Amino acid sequence: MEKKAELVIKNATELLTCRDDSPDLIGLVKNGWVAADGGKIIAAGGAESVEPLISGSTQVIDASGKVVAPGFVDSHTHVVFGGGRVGEYFARIGKLSQEEIKRRGIKTGILTTLELTREHSLEELYDETALRVRDMIISGTTTVESKSGYGLDRDTELKQLEVNRLLEKRLPVSVVSTFLGGHGWPSDMDKGKYMDFLINEMIPFVGGSGLAEFCDAWCDEGYYTAQECGLILEAGIKSGMKPKLHEGGYSYIGGAEVAADLKAVSADHLNYDPRKSLRRLAEAGTVGAPLPGIDFAVRHERPFDPAPMIEEGLELAIATNCCPGCWCTSMPFIIILACRNHGMSSERAIRAATIGGAKALARQDSIGSIEPGKDADIQIWNLDRHEDIAYHYTTNPVETVIKGGRIAAANARK
Ligand SMILES: [Zn+2]
Incomplete structure (x- = not known):
């Protein structure tokens, strides 16, 4: 049986994978999904690769209208x-x-x-x-x-x-x-x-x-x-x-x-x-x-x-x-x-x-991007396009921080 995810982030308006080989530097995926299990990312990309990993016990975060990025x-x-x-x-x-x-x-x-x-x-x-x-x-x-x-x-x-x-x-x-x-x-x-x-x-x-x-x-x-x-x-x-x-x-x-x-x-x-x-x-x-x-x-x-x-x-x-x-x-x-x-x-x-x-920090094999096998260190910005992080001053845009697959901070501004 295929392994199910403990955590899924769905419908991100922008998912920034920040994969090393991204031609656009940030690996932008529109309507992006991410799945994590055991503290690691197990899938990232479109709905088709992540949706089947949801089970009844999966924590699902809806990131519509938001940007999902690797933790800084x-x-x-x-x-x-x-x-x-x-x-x-x-x-x-x-x-x-x-x-x-x-x-x-x-x-x-x-x-x-x-x-x-x-x-x-x-x-x-x-x-x-x-x-x-x-x-x-x-x-x-x-x-x-x-x-x-x-x-x-x-x-x-x-x-x-x-x-x-x-x-x-x-x-x-x-x-x-x-x-x-x-x-x-x-x-x-x-x-x-x-x-x-x-x-x-x-x-x-x-x-x-x-x-x-x-x-x-x-x-x-x-x-x-x-x-x-x-x-x-x-x-x-x-x-x-x-x-x-x-x-x-x-x-x-x-x-x-x-x-x-x-x-x-x-x-x-x-x-x-x-x-x-x-x-x-x-x-x-x-x-x-x-x-x-x-x-x-x-x-x-x-x-x-x-x-x-x-x-x-x-x-x-x-x-x-x-x-x-x-x-x-x-x-x-x-x-x-x-x-x-x-x-x-x-x-x-x-x-x-x-x-x-x-x-x-010579840690590119385990952190810094959202791709399978890496630590599930992920953040969600209360912004609907990535450029705004450099454009909206003074308000903390970071809504949720996930460290090793667990929620480390949730400043949710609903
Ligand atoms: Zn110094």
């Missing part, structure tokens, strides 16, 4: 942090001078967040982070990457990675954990000494703990050089962690070459990367992950330009980059920015927020 894959965040930096945000909006910021005692930068994150207990850090991750889930995110990097000491880095583990355990979301010990270095240690600690102690320890899947570093003027990033990422690879790299965000110092040489899974930011470096990334199969949220939050003087990336054949991912400098939990907002501020088409942005994000 938010592939770059620093969501685990203590406190916030609203004072710094308004100091920058008000264009306060460094002296004035100092005079008013406004705390700024990563080292401020480092202090607060170190001071938070594990449960305090979890509680603050879980509020943000819940906001992500109701905005359609079903997988979120989360980096450490606000401790830069052994205990706090491990505390951040432990929060990642708890988030996945307690909330209906997959959390992909990244060790970002190469985010900077503590003020009481010089860079060389910290790198020695990072490469010879922390990275082997974190790799062995199984608490992180990726190892990441920040390649930019004032942070780590391309050569230093190479050493950090190589140590990560040796300890079983796949490489990712922040590079080209505020200067270009050769990060893309290192990312390409090491076949990094993604290279993120890319504001200053020259075209030949973008080509190298594309040839290496590295995903380009430009970050519309941070360009907006800091009013970047050189917002990323997706056009040369697309022309060079780079697969793109877009992400919230949720952090104290860019308090964004909404992938729909990121899609709006990618289109309005950076000239992406809605199809390009939706792809970059789904299958593109999955590729930036």
